[in-house]
Amino acid sequence: MTELLTADQMRGFEKAAIARGDASGLDLMERAGQGVVEAILAQWPELTKGGHRALVFCGPGNNGGDGFVIARLLRDVGWTVQVHLHSDPAALPADAKENYDRWMQAGEVLPLVAETVFAGARPDLIVDAVFGIGLSRPVPVEIAQVLDVAGMKQWKSPYKIKRVAVDCPSGLDLDTGIIPTDRAAGRKAGSAWPATLNTANLTVTFHAPKPGHYLALGPTLCGSLKVVDIGLGGAARESQMIGQSPDPQRIRLAEPFFAGRNVTGSWLRSVMGKPNLPGHKFNFGHVAVFAGGVGRGGAARLAARAALRSGAGLVTVICPPSALIENACQLNAIMLRALKKDQPLAEVADHRVTSFCLGPGMGVSQRTRDLVQEVLARRAGEYDLEDPVVVLDADALSSFAQDPQSLFAQTHARTILTPHEGEFERLFPDLSGPARSRLSKVDAVRQAAKRAGCLVLLKGADTVIADPQGGATVHAASYGREVPWLATAGAGDVLAGLIAGLAASFGSGTLFCAAELAAYLHVEAARSFGPGLIAEDLPEELPKLFRELGL
Ligand SMILES: NC(=O)C1=CN([C@@H]2O[C@H](COP(=O)(O)OP(=O)(O)OC[C@H]3O[C@@H](n4cnc5c(N)ncnc54)[C@H](O)[C@@H]3O)[C@@H](O)[C@H]2O)[C@@H](O)CC1
Numbered sequence: 001m002t003e004l005l006t007a008d009q010m011r012g013f014e015k016a017a018i019a020r021g022d023a024s025g026l027d028l029m030e031r032a033g034q035g036v037v038e039a040i041l042a043q044w045p046e047l048t049k050g051g052h053r054a055l056v057f058c059g060p061g062n063n064g065g066d067g068f069v070i071a072r073l074l075r076d077v078g079w080t081v082q083v084h085l086h087s088d089p090a091a092l093p094a095d096a097k098e099n100y101d102r103w104m105q106a107g108e109v110l111p112l113v114a115e116t117v118f119a120g121a122r123p124d125l126i127v128d129a130v131f132g133i134g135l136s137r138p139v140p141v142e143i144a145q146v147l148d149v150a151g152m153k154q155w156k157s158p159y160k161i162k163r164v165a166v167d168c169p170s171g172l173d174l175d176t177g178i179i180p181t182d183r184a185a186g187r188k189a190g191s192a193w194p195a196t197l198n199t200a201n202l203t204v205t206f207h208a209p210k211p212g213h214y215l216a217l218g219p220t221l222c223g224s225l226k227v228v229d230i231g232l233g234g235a236a237r238e239s240q241m242i243g244q245s246p247d248p249q250r251i252r253l254a255e256p257f258f259a260g261r262n263v264t265g266s267w268l269r270s271v272m273g274k275p276n277l278p279g280h281k282f283n284f285g286h287v288a289v290f291a292g293g294v295g296r297g298g299a300a301r302l303a304a305r306a307a308l309r310s311g312a313g314l315v316t317v318i319c320p321p322s323a324l325i326e327n328a329c330q331l332n333a334i335m336l337r338a339l340k341k342d343q344p345l346a347e348v349a350d351h352r353v354t355s356f357c358l359g360p361g362m363g364v365s366q367r368t369r370d371l372v373q374e375v376l377a378r379r380a381g382e383y384d385l386e387d388p389v390v391v392l393d394a395d396a397l398s399s400f401a402q403d404p405q406s407l408f409a410q411t412h413a414r415t416i417l418t419p420h421e422g423e424f425e426r427l428f429p430d431l432s433g434p435a436r437s438r439l440s441k442v443d444a445v446r447q448a449a450k451r452a453g454c455l456v457l458l459k460g461a462d463t464v465i466a467d468p469q470g471g472a473t474v475h476a477a478s479y480g481r482e483v484p485w486l487a488t489a490g491a492g493d494v495l496a497g498l499i500a501g502l503a504a505s506f507g508s509g510t511l512f513c514a515a516e517l518a519a520y521l522h523v524e525a526a527r528s529f530g531p532g533l534i535a536e537d538l539p540e541e542l543p544k545l546f547r548e549l550g551l
């Protein structure tokens, strides 16, 4: 798993490397510029021949400094390079000023304004080195207009121009994936998108990716993402091994890589615990999924099917007596019990149930609230680790919209809430909507987890999982892993069942790791099946996936 570094953390790594004497700021800037040029030529080998034309846009900070290095290195290999600067050169920080001076020994700098940028011939390459991690406010309108991808239409055959962003397309906040805009810059009517849009074909970042490359608009704006090693050392804590709990206050990316190696098989084995161990079905966990009334059982059956396919030893659907026949007609390997209104839960779900899943199709009602509270009150005794896992999704969350605190008063460390944005807003209105123009999805989910006293997984193409201590993971269906066809009714129910099933076995993995793996498998199952997918297909794709992933 790769660590995602916030701007502050990145600056910390840079300072530490300089303090250790590993490199000077100027060395780092040179390596950064060199890394960008190498990445450009690797991405487009046809550009290696030289004789091409580049526009380099430089900003007032060290991102601009990288731009001057790139301009010089391209010029050295025979390119015609035109540099535009948005700043008073005298105000540049020291390393950027030094690289400005080196460029100026045989070059010139034009202002970064539309009239001069679009006056010349069509470039082959545009390098955006205006703002990186130092972005502190909305980009001024006149610069946003120059950076707007639509501006390229001023040249003939604009699709031939390659756009490269240094650290990020300028204007993207790398902590949040949001584009801060002010009223002057405006937004398209009725849209979350700003009126102008700066996108890249290739984004080159340094040392480690940043949260904003994966959250919100980040993946759409960045194109493809390349991380360049600039020798900062102390690899951004990749030592958070797969299968281990997250480091509090740090953010990681849920992916099957460790130290550059693909470790999918060992990730699956470390979290699932099942293969190669002797034992009987009760050793591999018993999942109980609560279903709603007549005609509403589909969602629970989807969750149950995912739980069983994910390796749980037993799965039982618990439904009201009126829905027994409907469910009996649909279920075979999944067991079925009816729970009467005043019947004690223990009569249908004994102490061997290791994982509960509540919400899908249950209905928003007092009955759902009561069942959630009864399940949360069931504790195993002294050790938290033996409490049954409780996955709360959909109606189990919405049933507490009027009084979220009464839910949070009962949740425990083995509880996970799995809302989509709408359900999240019902429980955490102050961490949703307008608040999210300031607060990253990661920080919103961290605050939610702290308040709820349990894990929270907020769904989306950028799924975020956080624990109450601040540990957080992003699982991103982006950069070649896009699965828009996963936005299909019932896909969330399958995810809830998958978490309940993976966490049921008391394998070596924690609930947090089970949630990370579930998010990954969910998207891999959708990728494996492809377009045309419906929710029923997801659990059925798992056996093939497990085989392919080396379980
Ligand atoms: N931290 C590191 O380890 C390294 C950083 N490098 C580069 O340095 C960059 C960070 O440099 P800085 O911290 O100087 O930050 P930036 O260069 O990203 O931007 C900071 C400057 O832009 C101004 N600014 C911010 N938002 C603005 C806005 N909306 N309108 C007008 N002006 C605005 C600030 O006042 C400041 O002058 C990175 O993105 C990366 O490109 C590289 O040289 C490699 C090493």
Ligand SMILES: Nc1ncnc2c1ncn2[C@@H]1O[C@H](COP(=O)(O)OP(=O)(O)O)[C@@H](O)[C@H]1O
Pocket: 394, 419, 420, 459, 460, 461, 463, 477, 482, 483, 484, 485, 486, 487, 488, 489, 490, 491, 492, 493, 494, 495, 522
């Ligand atoms: N564009 C997308 N890319 C990747 N995953 C997506 C996308 N849209 C939705 N998903 C995933 O699909 C699931 C939808 O869940 P949810 O909104 O609860 O739907 P439902 O209630 O119909 O099951 C979530 O796991 C979400 O992360």
Ligand SMILES: [K+]
Pocket: 063, 128, 129, 130, 131, 132, 165, 166, 167, 168, 169, 170
């Ligand atoms: K940039």
